[in-house]
Amino acid sequence: MKFSLTASIFIASAATSSAFSITSGNQLRSLSLCPSKPHVSNFSPRNTRLSMESDFASGMPEKPEVTLQEQLIESATTFIADIENRLGEGVDAPPVLEELRKARDDNADVPLLTAKIYELMIEQGMTYDQDPDTGTLTATTYDIKANLEIPEVKSEFAYLYKYGMTLIAKGVVDVDTVKSIVTERLIERTGLTPEKFDEWLGY
Numbered sequence: 001m002k003f004s005l006t007a008s009i010f011i012a013s014a015a016t017s018s019a020f021s022i023t024s025g026n027q028l029r030s031l032s033l034c035p036s037k038p039h040v041s042n043f044s045p046r047n048t049r050l051s052m053e054s055d056f057a058s059g060m061p062e063k064p065e066v067t068l069q070e071q072l073i074e075s076a077t078t079f080i081a082d083i084e085n086r087l088g089e090g091v092d093a094p095p096v097l098e099e100l101r102k103a104r105d106d107n108a109d110v111p112l113l114t115a116k117i118y119e120l121m122i123e124q125g126m127t128y129d130q131d132p133d134t135g136t137l138t139a140t141t142y143d144i145k146a147n148l149e150i151p152e153v154k155s156e157f158a159y160l161y162k163y164g165m166t167l168i169a170k171g172v173v174d175v176d177t178v179k180s181i182v183t184e185r186l187i188e189r190t191g192l193t194p195e196k197f198d199e200w201l202g203y
Contacts, residue, residue: 068172072113076104079117083124088138094123114172115181122160122185145191148200158201160186 080101083093100116108116126144128137147153164178187197 069107069110069113072110072117073104073107076100076113076117079120080104083120083137086130086135086137088136091128091138094120094127096120096123111173111177114167115177118164118167118173118178119181119185121163122181125156125160126185126189144189148190148192154201157186157190161201 080097083097087093096116096119100113100120103112103116124137127140129140129142130137144153161182164173164182167173168175168178183194187194190197190200192200
């Protein structure tokens with residue numbers, strides 16, 4: 001079981017969007033929905049040449065804004081390709097990957113795309129081990145239920161749980177959807193009741 005999710009780089013806020021944004025100490029949790037947009041500095045020209053360049057630039061048509069749905073579709077494509085490219089020989093992709101592909105191909109709305117990316121993010125972290133050198137994913141044999149008090153295990157579950165709560169707070173997925181995902185893909189893996197799960201995580 002890999003407890004640092006590369007998947008999480010595909011599901012949060014675009015650099016200049018207020019969609020959803022969290023940060024975490026883990027190195028791969030930069031949580032960027034899509035590549036950062038180029039930074040445009042606001043400066044006062046100090047000479048004529050710079051002023052002319054600035055005027056010329058301001059006369060150029062602005063690039064069309066990318067919607068959150070479009071960003072999620074792009075992120076879904078990147079995420080799917082990343083998983084498929086890293087699966088070890090004979091290792092199957094999780095079923096939710098095809099569900100995400102269908103949602104993307106059908107131009108699904110923001111809540112559905114977000115939910116499917118969140119589910120795939122969980123499954124990538126919970127069902128595979130990642131080779132530290134090659135990034136290759138292999139089916140895990142890690143016994144979660146027997147290792148609930150391992151700090152890394154608890155930290156990963158807490159992170160994923162909080163991530164779902166943040167999606168609710170940002171209004172991109174409804175409470176019932178996240179509750180269902182968390183129950184099926186997180187809580188059931190621990191063997192705990194929802195109440196004991198919250199207690200385990202310190203809530």
